[in-house]
Amino acid sequence: MVGFLTKEDALCSTHRNHLHAIAKGVDMRAMLAEIFEKSTGLCGGYGGHMHLFDSDLKFSATGIVGAGVPVALGHAYGARLKQNNAVAVAVVGDGAVNTGAFHEAMNMAGAMKLPLIVLVENNEWAISVPFSAASATETIAERAPSWAAHGVRVDGLDVEQVVDAFSNAVQRGRAGQGPSIIEAMCYRFRGHFEGDADLYRSTEEKERRRAADPIERIKATLIERSLATAAELDGIELSISNSMAEMLASVRSDPSPDAADARRYVFVD
Amino acid sequence: MERDPNVIVIGEDVGAQGGVFGATRGLQKKFGSQRVVDTPISESAITGMGVGLALEGFRPVLEIMFVDFIGVCLDQVYNAIAKNHYMSGGRIRMPIVIKTAGGCIGSGAQHSQCLWGLFAHLPGLKVVAPSNPYDAKGLLASAVESDDPVIYIEHKGLLLKRAEDFTFGREVPAERYTVPIGEAKIVRDGRDLTLITLSGTVAPAVLAAEAVAKSGIDVEVLDLRSVVPLDMVTVIESVRKTGRVLVVDEDYLSYGLSGEVITRLVEAGVALKSVKRLAVPDVPIPGAVTLERAVVPNADSIEATILEMVDKR
Incomplete structure (x- = not known):
């Protein structure tokens, strides 16, 4: 998304949204402070980590599975009204594609030929139910024609495949060619929530899939193509890790919101 | 819409047809x-x-x-529209009007509800339900102007009525005006009892008040106009004067508007000689008109309830 989306392009994310916020350029300290529900957070601590909003960057998230797609549809229609050539992106998981809201929004985007891009992170599991048991079709991409959308399935753990697919979808959107679905295959390396015993997947499967860690893969590619050395990459990782540790320590000492303000912001007027 | 190009109307049959009750007629052409x-x-x-x-x-x-029909999309209404301003710590606004039709016109359980109590229960939504053409226009203008989300519930029975058949609020100026959201209106002055209602039951309440006036009972009829905000200032002032309160609500009885108004009166320490609620007694709205009349407040049942509450013999 970095490099393809501008400030005018909206991004509607999910309950697992931190990486998307970073990609959209959301201030990382403000986000971290919101994750810790501090008064210095992106939403003053009123939202929490699942409900991030950055109106300047047109970034929002929802904790309700599938609910971001109709919101992105609204952004896409806003782009048409403003004629600003913007696109709207909704990121969802494979669980969301079976909700009614997903179908309604995709159908309207197709009927109105709106610049909606739906990036599906298909990690094959909706908490404990595998995608293979939840979907009538083998892939999500193959459903796209029923909404007059362009559909493609890529290896979501391969950076270059994702970049190509995303670039293509953005071009289609800006060119007025209607909605796109990118089904990016990936894997959830941990349970759905902290404390999820994750007994529905075998240890063997989890270990095997972890070997395809996309960060390790892109690092290997960069080294193989002599674009970076292992030492350089280690250095970058260490320096980012250090600055994150500093940021974390500083955020932890931020104040929490004042209890007296709990009833603020229910209404504007 | 003339004043603000950012006002956009979206919905089923709102364009070419102008709405199933004609409420948006001509808008798409214009x-x-x-x-x-x-x-x-x-x-x-x-x-x-x-x-x-x-x-x-x-x-x-x-x-x-x-x-x-809001049941099928309640998620966006109460998880996004109602909460986004709060969840963003006041950084984003949801100036959205959901215009919808409620009320009984003999259409059975899935086409006759009011549900304002449901929306009022969900924090973050203003809830408006006008009783006459003048208020309908002025409150809608206020709703569109509001930076908060507003659930604007028109009564189907009123939408089907001609303006000249209204006994109050039938003169509607052509020019734009607003009626502030959150201010109740005293439709009829009285000394003996305060009848609190809104939307489609204001007119039958006035009829009932006029009928009991013949027995010397002087009823004050108060049109709430909005459920959120609830204008307790006007309610309390009226009930302090009369000492008797009857809430007539076309919505369901339990956990709703009538209980809320009375609880707030009790909490405010207002002395009450007599209290009653007349609302749909926790049953779905029946299909047959004979059954509907048995459960939905009307002029006759309102009159009977007033007579039970005030003994002027």
Whole structure:
């Protein structure tokens, strides 16, 4: 998304949204402070980590599975009204594609030929139910024609495949060619929530899939193509890790919101 | 819509047809199909679109044909529209109007509900239900102007009535005006009892008040006009004067508006000689008109209840 989306392009994310916020350029300290529900957070601590909003960057998230797609549809229609050539992106998981809201929004985007891009992170599991048991079709991409959308399935753990697919979808959107679905295959390396015993997947499967860690893969590619050395990459990782540790320590000492303000912001007027 | 190009109307049959009750008639011709959008039967997409458009800086007016149908898209209404301003710590606004139709016209359980009590229960939504043409126009203008989300519930029985058949509020100026949201109106002055109601039951309440006036009972009729905010200042002032309160509500009885108004009166320490509620007694709205009349407040049942409460013999 970095490099393809501008400030005018909206991004509607999910309950697992931190990486998307970073990609959209959301201030990382403000986000971290919101994750810790501090008064210095992106939403003053009123939202929490699942409900991030950055109106300047047109970034929002929802904790309700599938609910971001109709919101992105609204952004896409806003782009048409403003004629600003913007696109709207909704990121969802494979669980969301079976909700009614997903179908309604995709159908309207197709009927109105709106610049909606739906990036599906298909990690094959909706908490404990595998995608293979939840979907009538083998892939999500193959459903796209029923909404007059362009559909493609890529290896979501391969950076270059994702970049190509995303670039293509953005071009289609800006060119007025209607909605796109990118089904990016990936894997959830941990349970759905902290404390999820994750007994529905075998240890063997989890270990095997972890070997395809996309960060390790892109690092290997960069080294193989002599674009970076292992030492350089280690250095970058260490320096980012250090600055994150500093940021974390500083955020932890931020104040929490004042209890007296709990009833603020229910209404504007 | 003339004043503010950011006002966009979206819904089923709002464009070419102008709404099933004609409430948006002529709008699409005047403002074009980009600002007055006919949609598929996709309420989740319509309400979600409203959220996205509000985030883009527009003021969407979303029409959900009947309030009963909001069940299929309640997620966007109460998880996004009602909460986004709060969850963002006041950084984003949801200036959205959901215009919908409620009330009984003999259409059975899935096409006759009011549900304002339901929306009022969910924090973050203003809830408006006008009783006459003058208020309908002025309150709608206020709703569109509001930076908060407003559930605007028109009564189907009133939508089907001609303006000249209204006994009050039938003169509607052609020019734009607003009626502030959150101010109740005293429709009829009285000394013996305060009858609190809104929307489609204001007119039968006035009829009942006039009928009991012949027995020397002087009823004050108060039209709440909005459920959120609830104008307790006007309510308390009236009940302090009369000492008797009857809440007439076309919505369901339990956990609703009538209990809320009376509880607030009790909490405010207002002395009460007599208290009653007349609302739909926790049953779905029946199909047969004989059954509907048995459970939905009307002029006769209101009159009977007043007579039980005030003994002037």
